[in-house]
Amino acid sequence: MKITKIFGIFLSAIFIFSAVGCGSTATTVAPTLVPPTTVASLITDSGYVIPAQKCVPNCTYKDMVVGFIQTGPEGAWRTANNASFDEFAAQQGITLKVYDAQGKVENQISAFHTFNQDSTVNVIILAADDTKGFDDVLQEAKSTGKLVILEDRTVDSSAALYYTRIGSDFVAEGQKAAAAMCTLLKDFAKKNVVEISGAVGAGAGIDRAKGFRQKMGDCGITITASQTGNWAVADSKAVTEAWLKDAALKDFQGVFAHNDEEALGAIQAIQEAGLKPGVDVMVVGVDATKDGFAALIDATLGADIECNPLLGPQVLEAALKGLNGDTTMPSYVPSQEGEFFAAQGADALKAILPTRKY
Numbered sequence: 001m002k003i004t005k006i007f008g009i010f011l012s013a014i015f016i017f018s019a020v021g022c023g024s025t026a027t028t029v030a031p032t033l034v035p036p037t038t039v040a041s042l043i044t045d046s047g048y049v050i051p052a053q054k055c056v057p058n059c060t061y062k063d064m065v066v067g068f069i070q071t072g073p074e075g076a077w078r079t080a081n082n083a084s085f086d087e088f089a090a091q092q093g094i095t096l097k098v099y100d101a102q103g104k105v106e107n108q109i110s111a112f113h114t115f116n117q118d119s120t121v122n123v124i125i126l127a128a129d130d131t132k133g134f135d136d137v138l139q140e141a142k143s144t145g146k147l148v149i150l151e152d153r154t155v156d157s158s159a160a161l162y163y164t165r166i167g168s169d170f171v172a173e174g175q176k177a178a179a180a181m182c183t184l185l186k187d188f189a190k191k192n193v194v195e196i197s198g199a200v201g202a203g204a205g206i207d208r209a210k211g212f213r214q215k216m217g218d219c220g221i222t223i224t225a226s227q228t229g230n231w232a233v234a235d236s237k238a239v240t241e242a243w244l245k246d247a248a249l250k251d252f253q254g255v256f257a258h259n260d261e262e263a264l265g266a267i268q269a270i271q272e273a274g275l276k277p278g279v280d281v282m283v284v285g286v287d288a289t290k291d292g293f294a295a296l297i298d299a300t301l302g303a304d305i306e307c308n309p310l311l312g313p314q315v316l317e318a319a320l321k322g323l324n325g326d327t328t329m330p331s332y333v334p335s336q337e338g339e340f341f342a343a344q345g346a347d348a349l350k351a352i353l354p355t356r357k358y
């Protein structure tokens with residue numbers, strides 16, 4: 001067809017559109033000429049612009065290629081968290097590219113950039129080792145069309161930079177831990193508590209510490225020392241041993257440990273110092289893993305605040321909704337969690353144990 005003819009048709013088209021513009025009575029429906037990628041309707045309540053995928057609106061798990069940026073090895077909780085993703089991805093035929101950051105946020109940021117530049121990846125899932133440092137790569141994900149979801153951990157970046165966060169309310173966990181410690185220390189004249197905090201910079205630790213301090217005043221608890229145990233038994237045992245040897249710090253009646261491994265480390269140190277955990281010193285942990293339950297059953301651990309690691313299915317289901325442009329996803333989906341006490345009794349706790357998946 002000769003160029004001129006095309007030009008002629010193009011001209012008449014412009015005429016039709018401008019006609020509609022000037023309020024003429026022509027009945028033809030004016031097609032919208034807006035490019036499809038940023039149609040306004042693909043924006044969530046938090047202002048996140050959902051990147052449009054070629055497969056939309058019929059994307060399936062088989063279309064999903066996930067770059068999963070994990071924290072690194074930490075303990076039973078993290079192992080269960082990883083498995084919940086691996087299992088669901090295998091079941092659904094999802095391509096899961098897992099990056100283990102070995103606990104280093106700088107590794108996570110460079111992996112994020114790599115996934116942003118990987119044209120096969122359409123979803124990026126982040127369990128952040130630190131709340132800071134992700135603004136640039138989150139912005140880059142917007143320009144490279146990657147759907148971003150935060151699992152478990154929080155970041156300080158704007159919620160408009162990710163589709164949703166799915167994970168625990170760590171502040172609430174800290175508040176529950178303080179309430180539990182108040183119950184355990186109710187007959188103690190003094191309520192000095194030492195805190196074994198999570199890895200420095202991790203949102204889980206920062207918010208648990210915040211929540212505990214918000215509620216500890218309810219029964220007059222004083223935090224007399226605080227140090228990271230790096231989510232680990234050995235580090236936490238060493239920290240507690242040092243406190244027990246320190247004349248100025250050894251007078252404490254409670255230990256608030258940010259996870260079960262840290263609580264178990266403190267319990268070992270207390271026992272080796274000739275004291276009775278659960279009698280002389282009350283210990284509160286977080287996670288409620290199998291090892292935490294074992295310590296509740298022998299009453300060396302006084303209370304354990306549940307933190308659910310089995311987030312894989314929920315997160316990947318949310319990712320599929322995001323690929324299909326679902327704007328109704330809230331920016332935060334909190335996990336439903338409880339708490340457990342040694343006071344429930346060994347039999348009752350043993351009856352619960354078989355139902356625990358981690």
Ligand code: GYE
Nearest residue numbers: 074077152204231259287
């Ligand atoms: O409590 C701890 C893990 O982010 C909730 O990280 C998670 C925490 C969990 O190492 O055991």
